[in-house]
Amino acid sequence: MKNQKEIRDTHVGRLLLELSRDFIDEANERIRKRGFPFVRAAHIAVLAQVDENGTDLSTVIQRLGESKQAVNKIIRRLEGHGILELRVSERDSRARIVKFTPKGRRFLTVALDAVQQVEQSYSDLLGAAEFETMKKRLALLCSKRELL
Amino acid sequence: MKNQKEIRDTHVGRLLLELSRDFIDEANERIRKRGFPFVRAAHIAVLAQVDENGTDLSTVIQRLGESKQAVNKIIRRLEGHGILELRVSERDSRARIVKFTPKGRRFLTVALDAVQQVEQSYSDLLGAAEFETMKKRLALLCSKRELL
């Protein structure tokens, strides 16, 4: 029989939120130190949807599930930082293709590096085996929730 | 040997972020339907730091780890919605005490209810035993990270 206080402190939503913030903060700090001081959480979310060889703006937007205006703002900002570039599609002159610039590709490597480091530090804290099964369950939960 | 695409899609930061957002969205939707349509993620974070019998504003702020101005804004908004009230401390006339109003206490019950429902739905998806061990590991990770 849990009291209110206990629920508030220990429910899984709080744990997930706290850890996801910690993860992002930790990763961003590493990225900033390696020459990209402007990095923000929102950037990472967007960049994760841009493929190596470029992606249609509209599909980036659709994958993120936010309004096209919101995504556009972030992408324009990243363009301003020299990470992304936009080209007009040959197929459809309304459409835009989002691509990494050379600097953007460097950014990407740094970012993925940071992510792996933080992930490793988590794994160290928990032990590799336990960490892996935890991760598998998170992934399972994620995929099941997507189906709604 | 993972390729970049694979890392981007499967690192634990993404899983945590996705799930925590899903959890909050799900809980807030339930809360909105039960008579508190104004609820926002930031409210919940703040309210979680206010005890049954009231808490010093300064300790709420300190527990949240954000600037006092930011927290003040949220609290004023919650005051405007009739959820919280502020009183001057008897001990220190600079200080303020944050308390739930009667409506606020109703809100709290609804919110905790919603949280438990969502948590239960997660547990159902994963199986109770697996869910519990996952949660324990998340909590462990959380507490170890706090120590820095």
Added chain:
DNA sequence: GCATCAAAGTAAACCCGGTTTACGAATTAG
């Protein structure tokens, strides 16, 4: 007791990321 310093809270200006409403321009369907 007083001067000084620290702490609590507030105010204002600003930034970032998201929304809605509205629109132009290009493509597709009928």
Added chain:
DNA sequence: CTAATTCGTAAACCGGGTTTACTTTGATGC
């Protein structure tokens, strides 16, 4: 060809966060 749809942009706004600066009150040293 016309109509409807899709792609992107613009502008106004909101919520939540920051920094800088300030008042009021309390605590400390002397």
